[in-house]
Amino acid sequence: MVSPVVRLTARGVVARKFRILLTTLAVVSGVAFVSGAFVLTDSVKSAIDNLFEELRGDIDLEVRTTIAFGNEARGERDPVPLSLLSEISKIEGVRLVEANLRRSATIIKTDGEPLKVSGPAFGIAWNGPDGLDGRTLIAGTAPKGPKDVAIDKSSAKRAGYEIGDIVTIVGPTGKDQFTLVGLTGTGNTKGGGGASISAFNPDTANDFLGAQDQADSLLIGVLPGFSLSEVQASIAEMLPESIEVITGVQAAKEISGSINDVIDIFGKVLLGFAAISLFVSAFLIFNTFAIIVSQRLRELALMRAVGASTQQIRAMIIGEGLIIGIIATGLGILGGLGVAKGITALFNAAGAAFPTAALTLSLRTILVSVFIGIGVTVTAAIVPAIRAGRIPPVAAMRPELGFSALQRNKRLVVGLTTLLVGIALFSIGLFVQPGGTIITLGSSAIGAIMLFLGVASLSTTIAAPASRLISRILPVPFRPMTRSVPGRLASRNAQRTPRRTASTASALMVGLALVSTVSVVAASVKKSFTEQLQSSVTADFFITNLSFQGLPVAFAERLDALDELGSVSPFRATRALVNGEEKQIGAVKPEMGDIVDVGVIEGSIESLAEGKLLLHRDPARDLGLGIGDSLDITWQNGTTATLIIGGIYTEAAVAGNWLISLETLSQASKAPPVDFFIGAKIADGVSIEDARAAVEKVAEEFPSAEVQDQSEFQKSQEDQLNQLLAIVYGL
Template identity: 80%
Template sequence: MTSPVVRLTLRGVLARKFRILLTILAVVSGVAFVSGAFILTDSVKGAINNLFVELRGDVDLEVRSTIAFGDAARAERDPVPISMMKDIAALDGVRLVEANLLRQATIIKPDGEPLKTSGPAFGISWNGPDGLDGRTLLEGVIPTKAGEVAIDKASAKRAGYVLGDTVVIVGPIGKGEFTLVGLTGTGSTSGGGGASVCAFDPITANEFLGADNKADSIYIGVTPSAASSAVQKAIEKVLPSGYEVITGEQSAKETAGAINEIIDVFGKVLLGFAAISLFVSAFLIFNTFAIIVSQRLRELALLRAVGASTRQIHQMIIGEGLVVGIVATGLGLLGGLGVAKGITALFNAAGAAFPAADLMISSRTILLSVVIGIGVTLAAAIVPAIRAGRIPPVAAMRPELGFSALQRSKRLVVGIVTLFSGITLFSVGLFVQPGGTVGTLGGSAIGAVLLFLGVASLSTTVAAPASRAISRILPFPLRPMTNSVPGRLASRNAQRTPRRTASTASALMVGLALVSMVSVVAASVKKSFTDQLKASVTADFFVTNLSFQGLPVAFGERLAELPELGSVSPFRATRALINGEEKQIGAVKPEMGDLVDIDIQKGSIDSLVDGNILLHTDPARDLNVGIGDTVDVTWQNGTTSTLTVGAIYADSTVAGNWLIGLDTLAEVSSAPPVDFFIGAKIADGVSIEDARTAVDKVAADFPSAEVQDQAEFQKSQEDQLNQLLAIVYGLLIFAIFIAVLGIANTMALSVFERTHEFGLLRAVGMSRRHLKRSVRWEAIIVSVFGATLGIVVGIPLGIAVSIALPDSFVTATVIPLSTIVTILIASIVVGIFAAIFPARRAAKLDVLDAIATH
């Protein structure tokens, strides 16, 4: 025998399936994002791990130089001399020894443009599929001599090359022409996981990639009969100090791990937005349940009258939440597969070439989705359930007595307390420890959640007057809304149920508050960045790289030789340990002084040579050093230096906190150098056009380089910021979409509730059109109210974040008025959109049926 509570719960859900459909949809989308984020990251990580297992499958041991500190996979290691291979090959148990060499190499398409890749563009040394590298040969033969190359099949296809074609490739030291003799694949794919890979025979690779008889590391294959660990020990004995031998397994794990970290960051961003959309969904769930409870007032009172206990009523409403949660979580997990597939497809269409991965749903994904999906639904259903339990049985006969129970609340006090604890937590997180740790930032996030809840709660108090004001102010075609009957009805209806109006608007408030906050921060960052750039950058040209790999050093060297240019300096970077902390150190030529104004306080930029270091005022103060004092530095390869402070400067926008000369860098590190960007100034008396022509001519040999003048550079930096913003806005729109669902849902429920009233209005002569208009205008009032709340909350949040951001990042606070006007106009559109179906439903009602309904 099923318990009556279970039966009532299930029947209750079934009877209202259309009313709770939108609720389910809201939860589904949140859960889909959560599970999608996990499924995607798990699957891609799994595929990448497999890829590296295949690529390094035959590498039993690897010899590389040691590092003093830092991340094993991303460290800049000194190269290993190829000569070392002979000694290793002579050891017992060693089957094969290969040089591992991987450098930047860009394929030029037949039309002369560089082949764009979403991943890096590589050139490697390759011994063919019989060697230790796990790459496969899909077509043609392996490259064996100078002038031959094999390219990964996917890149060759994209570039439009077939076997036998002559391919132009740009390496670190210049251009070369090669005959395409082979097409390679990786694992089960024909690509390089988003990278383009040019494979050369070892001798050609050494020359063309500018390796100077040094390899990144040495791969070793062990004979099947020998024990890998014994061979590892034997190699250890012959290795000079500064080198280590590790297993191929560990090496693959380190490399895959570094990539996995990037994927994890991506997954975390997705989870963040999932959290926002779930938070907004919670408002929708809460609202739907609250409305359904008040619509079932008589039914619930009847149940109480015939003997249902308060607890049974609680169980019933919570049970309905549980059913919604379970159904939505199940659908959400399926949706998660869709999200993962969709994002993969989206990125692949953009050329990311995610490795083909079987979608993996781990038990952790399922568990978290269930906990989150059901948890959020239940949490949102608790308050309506408690209210439902308060309905007195006498309301079965006198419904008017029941509504007072539904309206009792200590809202004002709770709201104010929540709001202020939210503001406190938020501010503590932002300001007490600027820059913040994960803990304080988490505090800020919780603070923001409390703040939103507080505002949502307090907004009930202002919902009625605000609705009245909005309906008076909103200039509807030709005359104010309140001058017409539908307008007045819309306005009164919004005021009649302030709690409902407020919580419906609150869902929109959360989304739009985040949008306003982001827009304030973005506008401030943009303004600060432009100001700083104008103030500190004096270079005429900037050269950056299209990919993130940096520029071949040869390019900067050739620019420096141009007579049309005056000062030219590359910007390199390395990592070092100073006072026990890992720091990024910039390496430049003293000419940089003409290109960037770093606002020197003491000393001179000319000290930027042999063994000197320049410091920003902050670290100088922290270390308590002045001009002539020394700083002890440990470089990543273990070398230590004692550098003398040559100057102290105040502007770190471009230069960062630490600067050394290029010559100092070359002395302490033999890792292959890469330029992040190059700055150049036009020589005296040369026109900007002539200089540009000369620079472009050099750049023609380095197709991956992008030459920009000041205005172009500034614009490209802003474009990058805008692209990032577009992604953030895109994801926030999702939360707003859920809020719109919420408005549509509330309006639909209200229309259902007012069936009798609408019948009456129609009976006394209101036209369908007017009825529709009245519903639509009410939705507009609600969304404009939500948008206004969002802006009022979001702008101060944005200002707070702008102020809290470090001065090197944000110096000015800007409120973007155009964005705010756009939000307000968009909210009207949102209202119209949300009202489409409810309005249609209201207009369709049959007059007689409607009047007969109670």
């Protein structure tokens, strides 16, 4: 038999269904964000794992150079010489050895514009469907001739090509045309998970992709009946110390794992916004139940008068919160599937081509959503439930005796204590920054929450006088409204119920505080970034890649040969260990001083030509380094170097914190060089128009390159920042 409390709880929800529905929607948004973040990341990670497992195909072993630190996402491995192919093929048990070669290659669409992709644009060496990797031939034939190419089906469709068409592709050595002979795919995708893949036969790939008889790694298939571990051991014995052999399973897991790490970061960002949404929802739920309890004062008092206990009254209110939580959780989980689908659709519309995979709703996602959805609503309903339980029976006749509020002094003490502790924790996280990133962010987050709670607690005390003050000092246009009968009633109502006024204002406060914080930070970052660009950029032109993959080295070499340009400096980068911490090191020419004024305060940029290191004043101060001091560095391939400090500078907006010369980089890493962007200065006596015409003529051979003058470059950087901020505002 259903108890009276349960029946009354259900009737209370039905009687106030519209208000309950609006409250439920507040929780649904937060739960949908949480479940959507988990569903999206789990689905994409599952698709990525399956993609690389299928790409592994018949690859049993892989030979590659070693790296001292980092993962496959940031790994910068030296190439493997193709001469090892013949040596490895002679080892007993080896069935087939192939070169794994992958370089930047951009497909030019039928309209002459580069094909935009969300992932990388690759050119690869492919032995066809009979090879070791798991790439499949969907239509046509595998590339065999020197002018043949096979393209993933998704990219071919978006670029407007069919089998038999002539395709223009830009690679590391320049632009060339090929005949489209086949369409490829992988597993349940018709593309490369957002990438574009142009496949050539190995010889063509070696020439067009500028591999110079080297490969990223060597792929090995083992004959049936032979022990994989024994063949692996035999290969390892003949390899130098800087080259290793691993299983194909391990290689696939490493690559998918490194990509999944990036996906996890994206998921955590979504969870952060979900937490904010739930925090605001808690205020709204608390306010709703506080209003409901106030409106039902006589009803609750009458129930007390006819025998309802304090526990039954509280159970009834908390039960209503439980019902809201259950409904909101169910809708939120369904909404999470919609959120995941929506984000996927947005990326696909932008050309991201997410791998086709069913949405993954794991038990973990359901349990977390249930815990959060029900937990938030029930927790927010506890205080109103406690207050409802304190209503005396006599309040049925005398409502003014309904609530025994907390003493003002007690509320002030609690509010001030919470506020001060919040300020302390937030300040520690912001300025002291103890421990690692997690501790710093955790301190700031907890401090911010306590700040909000402290202000919300104190706002109950100041709500009434603040309402009176605001109604008196409102600007002239609002005075007719405030002095009318409805306006005076609204003012008095706000003063009469300070708890409700404060609770409503607190919910709005969180959203406004977030928006204002983002606005202030954004304005500060934009101003600082713009000022640094204006003060430091002296180049007349910047050349970037539309696909953000960098530019072929040949482009900078051709620009350097132009008489119209006085200085040309590409910007490259590598990674290194400095004092045990992973850092990104920029590499430039000494002529960079004509391109970017980094604000050298000690030493000179010219010291780069001597193999010295330039660093920003912040790391110089942190490490206690000055001109002439030495610094030990470990490059990613495991080699070490001791560099002398040749200069200290102040502007890092373009150059970053660490700079070496291109020559030093070539000695440190044998990985294929890529120019992330190129800066150029006009030669004396040459007009800007003539110089730009000369640069754009070279760029015709590299259609993925974008030539920008100073103002265009600055605007493009600001646009990227604005896009990021727009996403934050939207979330």
